[in-house]
Amino acid sequence: MSMELDVRRIREDFPILRRQVNGRPLVYLDSAATSQKPEAVLAAVDRYYRETNANVHRAIHTLGEQATEAYERARARVARFVGAGDPRGLIFVRNTTEAINLVAWGWARQNLKPGDEILLTEMEHHSNIVPWQLVARETGASLVYVRLTPDGELDWADFKAKLGRRTRIVAVAHVSNVLGTVNPVDAICSEAHRAGAVVLVDGAQSVPHMPVDVGAIGCDFLAFSGHKMLGPMGIGALWGRPEILEGTEPLFGGGEMIAEVFPDHSTWNELPWKFEAGTPNVAGAIGLEAAVEYLEGLGMEAVAAHERELSRYAYERLERVEGLRIYGPRPPEKSHAGVVTFNLLSVHPHDLSMILDQRAVAVRAGHHCAQPLMRWLDVPSTARASFYVYTLPEEIDILAEALEEAREYFSHVLLG
Numbered sequence: 001m002s003m004e005l006d007v008r009r010i011r012e013d014f015p016i017l018r019r020q021v022n023g024r025p026l027v028y029l030d031s032a033a034t035s036q037k038p039e040a041v042l043a044a045v046d047r048y049y050r051e052t053n054a055n056v057h058r059a060i061h062t063l064g065e066q067a068t069e070a071y072e073r074a075r076a077r078v079a080r081f082v083g084a085g086d087p088r089g090l091i092f093v094r095n096t097t098e099a100i101n102l103v104a105w106g107w108a109r110q111n112l113k114p115g116d117e118i119l120l121t122e123m124e125h126h127s128n129i130v131p132w133q134l135v136a137r138e139t140g141a142s143l144v145y146v147r148l149t150p151d152g153e154l155d156w157a158d159f160k161a162k163l164g165r166r167t168r169i170v171a172v173a174h175v176s177n178v179l180g181t182v183n184p185v186d187a188i189c190s191e192a193h194r195a196g197a198v199v200l201v202d203g204a205q206s207v208p209h210m211p212v213d214v215g216a217i218g219c220d221f222l223a224f225s226g227h228k229m230l231g232p233m234g235i236g237a238l239w240g241r242p243e244i245l246e247g248t249e250p251l252f253g254g255g256e257m258i259a260e261v262f263p264d265h266s267t268w269n270e271l272p273w274k275f276e277a278g279t280p281n282v283a284g285a286i287g288l289e290a291a292v293e294y295l296e297g298l299g300m301e302a303v304a305a306h307e308r309e310l311s312r313y314a315y316e317r318l319e320r321v322e323g324l325r326i327y328g329p330r331p332p333e334k335s336h337a338g339v340v341t342f343n344l345l346s347v348h349p350h351d352l353s354m355i356l357d358q359r360a361v362a363v364r365a366g367h368h369c370a371q372p373l374m375r376w377l378d379v380p381s382t383a384r385a386s387f388y389v390y391t392l393p394e395e396i397d398i399l400a401e402a403l404e405e406a407r408e409y410f411s412h413v414l415l416g
């Protein structure tokens with residue numbers, strides 16, 4: 001179906017997709033939680049440990065120099081991938097959560113005071129809520145949430161009404177991990193800047209799936225995770241405007257982040273090393289570089305088009321499953337990424353997910369780390385199918401058939 005990507009060819013690059021689960025070929029529909037990894041990424045990490053491994057920025061010996069060069073090359077490549085020409089703004093961290101915490105505990109703690117407001121939305125992941133709650137408690141700033149429209153998009157009028165003189169930072173998901181809603185982050189940035197606020201974009205669900213360019217968006221910070229974009233676990237990035245990062249005190253102290261250390265004080269290294277205390281995840285950065293190279297080889301426009309097409313098909317096919325309630329804006333009329341969230345009858349999503357697993361279909365079930373959004377949907381939890389470059393439309397058919405079978409089974413159980 002996909003004219004954009006040769007999915008069958010792509011699948012050959014992912015060894016895990018050859019695996020069977022419960023005697024059937026794996027149907028992996030949980031890429032929003034974490035993606036699978038292609039050979040190129042596995043090989044890059046393996047090769048680094050076999051051939052180059054040494055600590056970075058310290059040794060003068062050959063391996064040390066090669067490891068440092070590889071680590072810094074990875075930084076420049078990842079920075080370019082998100083449209084940042086200047087790699088000094090790209091700080092390697094463990095994941096999106098750590099990136100957001102770095103802004104909250106670094107920039108926000110130093111800049112917020114009582115009366116200031118942190119503007120969030122009702123569709124945020126816990127990792128873009130809880131750090132702000134902690135920092136608000138510490139600084140006396142308050143949290144304000146932008147409402148959603150009935151079909152799960154950002155309520156623009158409410159955003160404009162809540163953005164004001166007191167707003168110091170707007171922290172918003174580019175793409176909702178539950179609803180698949182794509183937020184107009186460029187327009188959010190221009191409004192926020194006009195109001196004098198900075199903007200952090202949570203790119204956990206956008207950077208892996210569509211072209212993302214910090215210059216075009218106009219954001220001040222962008223957070224994302226390597227493991228959701230074909231890269232290894234334990235590596236992610238915070239991009240920040242270098243001029244803002246220059247004025248921000250480091251969060252962690254230790255080796256590598258200093259210029260000079262005296263008994264009673266120290267001076268800081270330059271960007272980005274000021275924010276990277278201790279030995280970094282060099283293999284992770286190199287694996288992420290390989291992931292970026294793989295994605296660029298496919299073309300991010302093509303990746304996004306493939307997922308839009310899959311979402312459109314998933315809505316069309318799943319809407320025919322009796323008793324299935326689908327949440328979120330409906331593609332293709334509405335802006336939507338490769339995520340479909342649903343409930344079947346009154347079956348608990350955990351039970352549903354277990355039944356689907358017997359057919360080797362892996363979906364996520366639960367509150368998806370978005371409990372405020374679950375309250376807005378007025379459900380305790382949902383099931384979620386999410387797609388990526390290796391997802392075939394046939395897998396959506398398998399999901400739909402498994403849901404139809406589950407409905408048969410549960411309607412007997414529920415109705416007696």
Ligand code: PLP
Nearest residue numbers: 095096097125127173177204225
């Ligand atoms: N933000 C969003 C929108 C997410 O979907 C996720 C992960 O699911 C995160 C943040 C947190 O990512 P990580 O667990 O890699 O820190």
